[in-house]
Amino acid sequence: MKFPAALDELTEYLKQLPGVGRRGAERMALAILEWDSGQLRDFGTALASLPETVGTCPQCGAVAAKGQLCDICSDPKRDVSQLCVVETMSQLFAVEKGNYFRGRYLVLGGRISPLDGEDGSNLRIDLLRERAALPETREVILALSSDVEGRATAAFLAELLAGLPVKLSRPALGLPAGANLSYADGATIAAAFSNRMDMK
Amino acid sequence: MKFPAALDELTEYLKQLPGVGRRGAERMALAILEWDSGQLRDFGTALASLPETVGTCPQCGAVAAKGQLCDICSDPKRDVSQLCVVETMSQLFAVEKGNYFRGRYLVLGGRISPLDGEDGSNLRIDLLRERAALPETREVILALSSDVEGRATAAFLAELLAGLPVKLSRPALGLPAGANLSYADGATIAAAFSNRMDMK
Numbered sequence: 001m002k003f004p005a006a007l008d009e010l011t012e013y014l015k016q017l018p019g020v021g022r023r024g025a026e027r028m029a030l031a032i033l034e035w036d037s038g039q040l041r042d043f044g045t046a047l048a049s050l051p052e053t054v055g056t057c058p059q060c061g062a063v064a065a066k067g068q069l070c071d072i073c074s075d076p077k078r079d080v081s082q083l084c085v086v087e088t089m090s091q092l093f094a095v096e097k098g099n100y101f102r103g104r105y106l107v108l109g110g111r112i113s114p115l116d117g118e119d120g121s122n123l124r125i126d127l128l129r130e131r132a133a134l135p136e137t138r139e140v141i142l143a144l145s146s147d148v149e150g151r152a153t154a155a156f157l158a159e160l161l162a163g164l165p166v167k168l169s170r171p172a173l174g175l176p177a178g179a180n181l182s183y184a185d186g187a188t189i190a191a192a193f194s195n196r197m198d199m200k
Numbered sequence: 201m202k203f204p205a206a207l208d209e210l211t212e213y214l215k216q217l218p219g220v221g222r223r224g225a226e227r228m229a230l231a232i233l234e235w236d237s238g239q240l241r242d243f244g245t246a247l248a249s250l251p252e253t254v255g256t257c258p259q260c261g262a263v264a265a266k267g268q269l270c271d272i273c274s275d276p277k278r279d280v281s282q283l284c285v286v287e288t289m290s291q292l293f294a295v296e297k298g299n300y301f302r303g304r305y306l307v308l309g310g311r312i313s314p315l316d317g318e319d320g321s322n323l324r325i326d327l328l329r330e331r332a333a334l335p336e337t338r339e340v341i342l343a344l345s346s347d348v349e350g351r352a353t354a355a356f357l358a359e360l361l362a363g364l365p366v367k368l369s370r371p372a373l374g375l376p377a378g379a380n381l382s383y384a385d386g387a388t389i390a391a392a393f394s395n396r397m398d399m400k
Contacts, residue, residue: 044248053206
């Protein structure tokens with residue numbers, strides 16, 4: 001039994017979503033078949049009109065309604081003196097989930113990774129330099145991934161911003177909250193011990 | 201940080217897909233943002249045009265190109281004497297995966313479940329009666345779920361077809377292939393023992 005061509009096409013698109021394999025895409029396609037035509041049309045329109053409705057914030061590169069500042073850059077209560085540099089929108093959401101950081105962001109759009117052909121020209125490095133040079137910016141937190149490319153990108157950015165009168169920092173390395181030492185990897189344990197905190 | 205309204209709307213649709221929660225839908229929406237506009241338009245069109253391109257086979261209720269017989273009903277090599285009744289398309293695919301059954305299908309479209317308000321009026325029961333009454337149909341295999349509603353529906357259908365000169369059967373109950381007795385539930389073990397097979 002083969003899917004009709006139109007359903008096959010739909011399955012191909014669904015398969016490109018993160019975390020969706022062939023089986024999952026087929027299951028989704030069969031479920032979508034049960035939707036009524038109004039719902040399908042609206043879903044289809046929501047997808048097709050995305051390039052016209054959603055863009056990136058000109059100040060930070062986060063998702064925003066087309067041509068507008070994002071939710072955070074347009075919030076006067078956010079602290080303009082702190083700028084947190086992340087690679088992707090998902091990292092931005094992760095930091096927001098921490099509910100601690102109240103400054104603003106700069107979404108780089110990836111990291112420098114010569115092996116994947118990313119030399120940095122597609123990243124928002126110029127925008128970062130511009131934002132970091134603003135007189136209100138006091139601290140730049142480089143919250144990039146702590147893997148090889150992330151650390152290399154952070155080192156590159158640190159050098160780039162070294163001449164500016166801003167403080168550079170990065171999130172602490174250590175044991176995750178609620179972690180059991182038995183299951184932590186060696187690099188994490190080494191970082192947690194070398195950065196150990198005084199108990200007062 | 202809130203999603204722009206258009207992205208929120210997209211997330212709502214993605215959340216309705218089987219196996220997708222809020223987090224997964226947000227992750228998918230962010231990934232979809234990276235697609236180029238041509239791809240988004242084609243995906244959108246594939247969805248919106250589904251009601252015009254995909255329908256159900258008039259002979260069996262399986263998915264098929266609009267107005268056409270499905271792949272199986274139009275295959276002259278399938279055995280017309282056997283009719284396998286399943287609840288859903290996914291069950292049909294599951295039976296096909298077994299690579300054993302070479303007859304044709306009847307996709308009921310659900311099962312009788314008074315608690316969920318399904319009294320059978322939305323199911324293809326008339327079509328089943330019609331197909332079962334055809335002179336070429338020799339055997340009807342009721343391959344419904346073996347839970348309460350599935351068994352009740354199978355019993356109802358068996359009664360409905362009792363007057364017709366067709367053999368009625370259902371798939372065997374027993375241990376799944378490769379199963380370990382230690383992990384089988386009591387009902388499965390009881391079925392496997394009461395239907396035990398002679399070793400020749």
